[in-house]
Amino acid sequence: MSVETGVFERYSEGAQTQQADLCCPVDYDRELLAILPQEIIDKDYGCGDPSRYVKKGDIVLDLGSGSGKICYMAAQLVGKSGKVIGVDMNDDMLGLARKYQAKMAEKIGSDRVAFVKGQIQDLALDLQALDAHLAENPIHSSQDVISLRTWQEQQRTENPLIKDSSIDLVISNCVLNLVHDSDKEKLIKEIFRVTKPGGRVAIADIVSDEFVPAHMKKDQKLWSGCISGALQEHAFLEAFVNAGFVAVAYDKWASEPWQVVEDIEFRSVTITAIKPKEEMAQDRGHAVIYRGPYSEVYDDDGYAYFKGIRMAVSDKMYALLTSGAYGEDFIGIEPAEDFATCPWNAEPGSLRSTDQTKGSSHKKDPIHISDGCCG
Ligand SMILES: C[S@@+](CC[C@H](N)C(=O)[O-])C[C@H]1O[C@@H](n2cnc3c(N)ncnc32)[C@H](O)[C@@H]1O
CATH class of the missing domain: 3.40.5 (Ribosomal Protein L9; domain 1)
Known part of the structure; x- marks a missing residue:
């Protein structure tokens, strides 16, 4: 089983039944949680609180939105003029988040949250559109695969799920570590692409104090449990600097590790960064x-x-x-x-x-x- 399949299965289960071992204790703002349904609060698999960085009027993108908890918290902060988009690749998680959308819109005062289906390392491709396309154009041959690639490229250019430079604040809560290592650079480039010049990033995630060995990365349970896919603490910051972000910093750093496996410490952190403006200095x-x-x-x-x-x-x-x-x-x-x-x-x-x-x-x-x- 690939790590991606393991992640799909674990979070489909997590959408159906609360998974105690995926919870990392977080001190959320109780006032923002007050209007959230208990099921959303129970199925929280985050490790930090990026909603703290949301400002009034922001267009916010939440990567790996899961049950929608952070999106519904952010929606209360952006106000009427703002908007929150949650992206997740898992239909069960999207189903859970959308289940409460109408009720939450009523409580918040307007429907300012959208949940969309996509992979966070490929934010241009709308996976709901892909599902619909595949239902009408099933794959039977290599020729079909080639045609599908052409269709996907066209979609990314003509109908991107998340447009270039369209987001004021990109947030995420415990998801980047779940993306395959070979896609992590692409993921951070995608975050850069969608952020407006001058826009901000606030990512809560897990980092390791040492590089994680290959045998741990192959362990499905460790990977889908937000452990062995964690970036090493310096590599995490460096990846954002290399993508072109500035003011990249650890804003939160848990003094105690969340888990220690084979003597490697895995802890919760939050990094913040800014996409520089484009004008010439x-x-x-x-x-x-x-x-x-x-x-x-x-x-x-x-x-x-x-x-x-x-x-x-x-x-x-x-x-x-x-x-x-x-x-x-x-x-x-x-x-x-x-x-x-x-x-x-x-x-x-x-x-x-x-x-x-x-x-x-x-x-x-x-x-x-x-x-x-x-x-
Ligand atoms: C650890 S949970 C965190 C959920 C949510 N952020 C929270 O605070 O509860 C990870 C979520 O990210 C989603 N996910 C994992 N890898 C993803 C990817 N490559 N693209 C989109 N979603 C992904 C999973 O389906 C799951 O809903």
């Missing part, structure tokens, strides 16, 4: 000061920020560092006067002179310490 004279307490820190592009020193930053990086994505770590300093913009090409570690940032001594023709800028 410009040098307009902005600076930031890293508050400390460390003597220096580096961003994902290798730019250093020294404690207490005015560092030259592009307008794009300035917006990001002072947006709250990096907590309160940076003091933002606007240019005294917005001088002629030019493409950002300063060397990592470039300083910004006080001349460029204090109004009284701002020069009409500023000399940048950061090399190569027009000024």
Whole structure:
């Protein structure tokens, strides 16, 4: 049996009967749970609470939505103008989540949740449409397989289940680890594709402190139980950085492991990240000061920020560092006067002179310490 088949079977069972060994204790917001049906609460197989990151007006995508618990919690937070999409590949789980949709819409005030069928590593392909297509076009030959591939490609382009750059916040609760290792890079690329530029990601999942050996990965029970498919703790963050996300960080980290198997610790974490905006970075004279307490820190592009020193930053990086994505770590300093913009090409570690940032001594023709800028 493949790991995918094992995952299908385990979560079909989980949709029918509560599975005690799939539960990882989580402190959810009781107020948000108050209007949820008990069956949805009981069939909770999450390991964190990504609903904490939802803002009013967000379009939220929940990867591997299961019983729909996080979707129904998020729906209360997005308000009337927001929307929540739960994606799951399992018909039994989708059935369970949809069973309460009308009742929940009434309680919440509008029908702002949709549950769709798809694989999270292939968010462009609508599996409900595929089921309908296969019912009308059954596969009997290799020629049929080739035609199906062409149809799937066309669907991904012309009718994607989740469109490019359409989501404000991608969340997930204990699902990424269930995706086959060979598909994990593709999965994170898909998350990047669907997130709006400037959009956010908050993923609760399980990570391991050491790389998981092959014999554990072949163990169906360990894999479908959210254990042996876990990414190693550094590889998890790195995968998001490699896909192009910025401000990638562990926002939650369980001090106690959830499980220890063969001396490997598996713990619940939540990572947060941002998809950078697409516009070209410009040098307009902005600076930031890293508050400390460390003597220096580096961003994902290798730019250093020294404690207490005015560092030259592009307008794009300035917006990001002072947006709250990096907590309160940076003091933002606007240019005294917005001088002629030019493409950002300063060397990592470039300083910004006080001349460029204090109004009284701002020069009409500023000399940048950061090399190569027009000024
Ligand atoms: C551990 S449960 C978590 C469910 C839910 N997020 C929660 O908090 O209770 C995993 C869910 O992800 C779904 N799932 C697993 N792999 C998936 C994949 N590759 N694509 C879509 N759904 C997947 C399963 O069907 C199941 O509903």
